[in-house]
Amino acid sequence: MTSLRNWRAPALSMVVFLLMIGIWHALTLPKAAPPAADSEYAALVGAAAASGQKSAFPSPADVGAKIWQHLQEPFYDRGPNDKGIGIQLAFSIARVLTGYLLAALVAIPVGFLIGMSPTVYRALDPYIQVLKPISPLAWMPLALFTLKDSSISAIFVIFICSLWPMLINTAFGVASVRKEWLNVARTLEVGPLRTAFRVILPAAAPTIMTGMRISIGIAWLVIVAAEMLVGGTGIGYFVWNEWNNLSITNILTAILAIGLVGMLLDLLLARLTRLVTFPE
Amino acid sequence: MSEPLIRVEGIAKKFTGRDGTSTTVFENLYFGIEPGEFVCLIGHSGCGKTTILNVLSGLEQASSGYVFVGGREVSGPSLDRAVIFQSHALMPWLTVMGNISFAVSSRWPEWSDAKVREHAQKYIDLVNLTGSEKKRPAELSGGMKQRVGIARALSIQPKMLLMDEPFSALDALTRGVLQEEVLRICAETRQTVFMITHDVDEAILLADKIILMTNGPQAKIAEVVVNTMPRSRTRHDLHKHPHYYRIRNHLIDFLVDRSKLFAAVSAEFDPRHPPLVSPGLDPAEATVLDPSRPQGGGVTPLAAVR
Numbered sequence: 001m002t003s004l005r006n007w008r009a010p011a012l013s014m015v016v017f018l019l020m021i022g023i024w025h026a027l028t029l030p031k032a033a034p035p036a037a038d039s040e041y042a043a044l045v046g047a048a049a050a051s052g053q054k055s056a057f058p059s060p061a062d063v064g065a066k067i068w069q070h071l072q073e074p075f076y077d078r079g080p081n082d083k084g085i086g087i088q089l090a091f092s093i094a095r096v097l098t099g100y101l102l103a104a105l106v107a108i109p110v111g112f113l114i115g116m117s118p119t120v121y122r123a124l125d126p127y128i129q130v131l132k133p134i135s136p137l138a139w140m141p142l143a144l145f146t147l148k149d150s151s152i153s154a155i156f157v158i159f160i161c162s163l164w165p166m167l168i169n170t171a172f173g174v175a176s177v178r179k180e181w182l183n184v185a186r187t188l189e190v191g192p193l194r195t196a197f198r199v200i201l202p203a204a205a206p207t208i209m210t211g212m213r214i215s216i217g218i219a220w221l222v223i224v225a226a227e228m229l230v231g232g233t234g235i236g237y238f239v240w241n242e243w244n245n246l247s248i249t250n251i252l253t254a255i256l257a258i259g260l261v262g263m264l265l266d267l268l269l270a271r272l273t274r275l276v277t278f279p280e
Numbered sequence: 281m282s283e284p285l286i287r288v289e290g291i292a293k294k295f296t297g298r299d300g301t302s303t304t305v306f307e308n309l310y311f312g313i314e315p316g317e318f319v320c321l322i323g324h325s326g327c328g329k330t331t332i333l334n335v336l337s338g339l340e341q342a343s344s345g346y347v348f349v350g351g352r353e354v355s356g357p358s359l360d361r362a363v364i365f366q367s368h369a370l371m372p373w374l375t376v377m378g379n380i381s382f383a384v385s386s387r388w389p390e391w392s393d394a395k396v397r398e399h400a401q402k403y404i405d406l407v408n409l410t411g412s413e414k415k416r417p418a419e420l421s422g423g424m425k426q427r428v429g430i431a432r433a434l435s436i437q438p439k440m441l442l443m444d445e446p447f448s449a450l451d452a453l454t455r456g457v458l459q460e461e462v463l464r465i466c467a468e469t470r471q472t473v474f475m476i477t478h479d480v481d482e483a484i485l486l487a488d489k490i491i492l493m494t495n496g497p498q499a500k501i502a503e504v505v506v507n508t509m510p511r512s513r514t515r516h517d518l519h520k521h522p523h524y525y526r527i528r529n530h531l532i533d534f535l536v537d538r539s540k541l542f543a544a545v546s547a548e549f550d551p552r553h554p555p556l557v558s559p560g561l562d563p564a565e566a567t568v569l570d571p572s573r574p575q576g577g578g579v580t581p582l583a584a585v586r
Contacts, residue, residue, distance in 0.1 A: 178369075180365055180367055180369035181369060181371055183339055183357075183363070183365070183369065184363075184365070184369050184371070185386075186338075186339060186356075186357040187337055187338075187339065187357040187358075187359075187361070187362065187363045188357075188359060188382075188383055188386040188387070188436065189357065189358060189359050189386065190386050194386075198382065199371065202371070202373045202374075203371070203373070205373075276373075278372040278373040278416065278418070279372065279416065279418035280372055280418060
């Protein structure tokens with residue numbers, strides 16, 4: 001009985017998937033042949049054009065074939081405008097991770113400081129409140145102008161957008177460490193550094209990790225837009241390039257790949273969060 | 281008369297409200313605790329019991345007055361005074377062993393890991409938690425958590441143990457078992473203990489001296505009750521001792537009636553030497569023992585009383 005119940009959700013998922021593919025397939029079916037295809041006209045424009053209009057939007061089978069083609073050779077490199085989708089994703093992931101880790105290196109120590117000191121918190125709060133809502137892409141021209149390198153600018157944009165959730169969550173996590181744990185450390189005459197690493201850090205770790213999880217999600221959202229602007233490499237550039245090629249199948253493939261990688265990044269962070277989470 | 285381990289001289293705690301009015305929670309507290317003595321503090325909520333304990337531990341500062349430990353003034357928390365918190369305050373991300381090792385390695389930072397673990401194990405065994413070393417606090421019952429708290433406090437071998445209603449969050453059965461354990465451990469280690477409670481029976485079972493606080497605000501020490509029952513008492517034969525009901529009635533009378541009325545009759549009351557009474561003795565001999573000791577916060581050594 002329970003095993004049956006366990007299969008219900010996956011079965012429903014499958015049904016939804018098939019339904020969506022079915023609708024998609026139905027909508028992209030070749031239209032019925034035009035009733036009066038003049039034979040001379042057909043001879044002029046070619047048989048294919050005359051005998052029914054193929055939809056401009058690719059059918060599921062087209063996309064499936066494209067995905068299969070990409071999977072067979074994900075890492076090919078035939079010049080700057082023709083690279084495998086795997087290479088493009090690798091470029092994007094590398095940029096995201098670089099910007100993200102740099103942001104963590106800044107946000108976690110600064111968040112610690114803000115969380116530990118109400119004075120620092122009040123002093124820096126106005127800046128955080130003003131800087132936080134700025135769209136990361138708004139920094140792009142400034143980054144391009146000052147850094148003079150499109151790839152570094154993309155990393156900078158990732159850095160700036162991952163910074164705030166990590167900073168705010170770290171500060172909040174550190175500030176809300178239970179007083180009694182700090183009191184235990186005080187009665188044991190534990191020094192400030194040891195308290196920070198042995199008491200505050202593990203106590204705030206779940207909150208910090210939640211911030212990091214939010215950040216990686218935002219960073220992955222932003223990288224696509226950033227790469228569309230800076231160009232050259234990356235999955236965002238790939239999407240834009242295929243738009244210029246009018247290859248909807250490639251765009252759909254890339255969209256699917258972006259979603260899957262985003263999910264994997266989130267899963268990874270969720271795993272890490274579970275590692276540091278403690279039951280109360 | 282020997283110098284007490286802890287001497288409290290005229291501590292007071294005042295809070296200033298938002299409208300600028302100042303409230304005195306307690307004031308003019310004088311008492312002392314001898315080495316090896318078990319002292320309980322009883323009073324209604326709001327008389328600042330926890331604040332007194334925090335002042336003794338150094339976690340909080342009194343608004344005025346001094347606390348001396350071994351002749352030196354308390355300026356902050358110290359490894360000499362271990363605290364057992366009401367909410368056990370275990371770190372949930374550490375195992376039982378981890379929690380106790382954290383305390384041990386804070387006390388002796390130069391010790392090797394093996395030595396720290398060996399020392400911690402000794403105290404895990406002492407509180408009968410052998411076999412639960414690798415469990416995390418979330419996997420333990422309330423009573424077991426508090427055992428870990430006790431082991432952690434004892435493991436640093438403090439001069440003094442401060443307990444803030446340690447058993448109040450436990451069910452009656454667990455509480456009884458843990459009280460006996462504390463009694464046994466204190467007898468074994470000759471630990472000096474200051475404990476806050478609102479459980480009269482707990483105080484009679486554990487304490488050598490029971491400090492009675494009047495109701496706040498402006499709470500004071502009304503009197504110090506000497507527990508005249510033999511120290512080798514257990515929960516089973518406690519109530520059979522002739523002193524038991526006299527002490528118990530005295531405490532309950534105080535908590536029910538006199539703690540409220542006390543403020544009115546305190547004209548001739550000397551806060552430096554609160555009366556030392558032993559209601560457990562025969563009514564004929566149950567006089568105020570010696571309210572005017574020359575120094576030491578009006579504390580008569582237990583040996584003299586027994």
